[in-house]
Amino acid sequence: MGVKQVVASVVVMGAVLSTFAGCSKSNEDQPGKESAQPLAIDSSGRKIEGNMYVSGYPIVKDKQTIKVAYNDVWSSPDFNTKKVMQMVEEKTNIHVQWDQIPNTSYNDRVNLMFASNDLPEVFMNASLGANLSLAKEQGQIIDVKDLIDNYAPNIKKALDSNPDYKKMATDLDGKIYSIPSFLSNGNLNYGDTLFLNKKWLEKLNLSVPTTTDEFYQVLKAFKEKDPNGNGQADEIPFTVIWGTGNTGSVNLFGPWGTVSVAGSATNSSSGNIFIIKDNKVVAASMIPGYKDAVKYWSKLYQEGLLDKEAFTQDSKAFFAKTTKEPYYVGGWTGYGGWNEAGSLQKSKDNFASVLPLKGPDGQQNWLKVISGITLNQNFITKAAKDPKTIIRWMDAIAEPEISYQWSFGPMGSNVEKTADGKLKLAATPSGTPYGQFRVTNTVPFGTLGIYKEWADKNMILDENTVYKSQIDDSYEPYGTISNLSNLKFTKEQNTQLATYATNLADIQNYTRSKEAEWIIKGTIDAEWDAYLKKLNDLKIGEIIKIYQQGLVNYNNLK
Structure with a gap:
């Protein structure tokens, strides 16, 4: 089944489901609503609802299994083999049946799940794309506001720590559909950084480039002047994993x-197809400069200055190139450079961060995300039994x-406590590069609860x-572009967007x-x-108008 058919099926299915939308539920059936019945007390003296303890650990008396679909962007080993996951299972008495979906096939799998109504109980690190608004409308993902208020003190405390967080997390109807993730860890508003091999620049008597013309000349010199000094034309001037x-x-x-x-784009249900610039929603590929940008990178690709495998390699192949010593890659984009170079010290010694x-x-433009909170990635679906x-x-x-270990590594391995009780990162075992260590030892994305006030008091920032x-x-100074993470839509606007679900999927795939x-x-x-005609035929202008209304709605929220 093609993407167009899948999304169309979602829309049709939504119309069928809406027939039953008027059926009311009792309070006992509504997630998060407190039951009027008195709670039972088990033999340990703890309050219990069915099999679930109301507070404390373990969470359930008899072990339960939940099903979680996860967008596995790192191609991780089985999560249940990781110490942090084993720690959480032991603490909670809840086992997770993970569906670790490779990032390359994630969108197609999610479209099929919604089209067939064959949903997991939980989506984690999700990107629901065009399914998001319809899934809210039709109840395929549930409102978690009362659940958070009544059963999630850690999430609630983090959510209440900043008034903007509640504004961002709450829909216009007052409901909360995605479980936020909080990670306050320094001023981290930019996902990627441009790096170049500064040893090569020094050897070739070149300055760090400041313009696209200078960047081209630097890469050309990297290719032609044997900067690694081995007498072979084996240098890769610049590499990326294009779609990440x-x-x-x-x-x-x-x-x-x-x-x-x-x-x-982090936090964005539509990727980078649409962006916000000058407080307006625009189509990224219809901005006048887009065409020239493509031509520039095509020139670099044709001349061998951009890695020929940039469009096909996975993260394993990418890191194998960038970490290999002596270095034969002249530059790349990376989060902070330590994963790509092999360690922070190697990155500092050998690579320079380059301004936009x-x-x-x-x-000079760079996409900025709001650090500290991540939305629209973690959802509970109507398939959830409990x-x-x-x-x-x-x-x-x-x-x-727990969030700290979940994201950075297990206590006693590469995480330790100082004498005054603060958490800090230590060296990874056997000198394993930190990026490799995280892939095999952490679950990097989820419902983290590290908010700024706690972080400032309890964390020592690592190098x-x-x-x-x-x-x-x-x-x-260059963070002039943002994604669509904070748009808020009325029911009518969501309905309008749903009519363009197939168009949006086609626009994404086509562009x-x-x-x-x-x-x-x-x-x-x-x-x-x-x-341009194709995009206009796909009603991209109408979609932009609705997104712009969503931006106005958000800006008007108090």
């Missing part, structure tokens, strides 16, 4: 006032000390984070495929007018 975020293409189009539509490049007309137990399991992960914060501070094709083949000039 931190190590990908998102901001490579910034010098032309836009972003790469192939790159994934100036484009032909002097533009939503109260699930929110309590999510809240267990949100206990800040990596301090370094990354310094880089992000230097990028701050992303054409971007890669044009860079590889260099055919954008010949196809540009037909491309």
